[in-house]
Amino acid sequence: MTIELHSVSKSYETHAGPFDAVRELSLNMTPGEFIGLVGPSGSGKSTLLNLISGLDHPSSGEVRVAGERLAGLSETKLASFRGEKIGFVFQFFQLVPTLTVFENVMLAMDLVGTINRSERHKRALELLDQFGVLRHKGKTPSRLSGGEQQRVAIARALANDPPILVADEPTGNLDCENSDRTMDLFADCADGGRLVIVATHDTARLGRLSRVLTLRDGALVKDEVNGHG
Ligand SMILES: Nc1ncnc2c1ncn2[C@@H]1O[C@H](COP(=O)(O)OP(=O)(O)O)[C@@H](O)[C@H]1O
Numbered sequence: 001m002t003i004e005l006h007s008v009s010k011s012y013e014t015h016a017g018p019f020d021a022v023r024e025l026s027l028n029m030t031p032g033e034f035i036g037l038v039g040p041s042g043s044g045k046s047t048l049l050n051l052i053s054g055l056d057h058p059s060s061g062e063v064r065v066a067g068e069r070l071a072g073l074s075e076t077k078l079a080s081f082r083g084e085k086i087g088f089v090f091q092f093f094q095l096v097p098t099l100t101v102f103e104n105v106m107l108a109m110d111l112v113g114t115i116n117r118s119e120r121h122k123r124a125l126e127l128l129d130q131f132g133v134l135r136h137k138g139k140t141p142s143r144l145s146g147g148e149q150q151r152v153a154i155a156r157a158l159a160n161d162p163p164i165l166v167a168d169e170p171t172g173n174l175d176c177e178n179s180d181r182t183m184d185l186f187a188d189c190a191d192g193g194r195l196v197i198v199a200t201h202d203t204a205r206l207g208r209l210s211r212v213l214t215l216r217d218g219a220l221v222k223d224e225v226n227g228h229g
């Protein structure tokens, strides 16, 4: 599923007047790419991820996903778009603390409804197994290490088999080994044909990416394709 940005800007109202968090971005992102968004804190990475995933609307310009303008969708359509097409991974995992690991993954499928009810149980167990956390399925998230929680979060993000995976600083809270493992899992997702977009400060792992977009003050200052992802 392709994402197109056409001259996208996002301006916030502040006491000091309008502030441009994202400026005139135009680019295409295509299935199979593993894209890193880099740039200093405040350069607009999270804002851009929010625009791409329809969590926020541009002040001007257009975001198109699979050819469709997100601005043309009703709130209901936008909500199903997010549920079906986009998997989210966050720096602090954002698992539901009162549910077990298994229930967290089930909840994602129950909320969206793309996966047949009869297949959800088996699919949740398979995903947890794939990410090496099946033995923790009956525990609540706080009993797991950070790396394990992030793998549960990735399993949950993939529960509805989304074509696009978006992650905001997913290794920001992980040690070196778990950061490597997380980036490997994302690379596998891109190899499998998903579009994977990761905002990151983690310059040590840029080599895993197929393309690196550098933002500064909301503007795209570099768009580099890596020789090998
Ligand atoms: N809701 C908001 N209102 C005003 N300014 C905001 C808002 N959200 C983000 N910003 C500002 O926009 C800029 C970009 O923020 P952000 O996208 O979070 O950057 P990054 O993720 O690269 O750290 C920052 O200067 C931030 O303070």
Ligand SMILES: [Mg+2]
Pocket (backbone or CB within 6 Å): 045, 046, 047, 168, 199
């Ligand atoms: Mg951010």
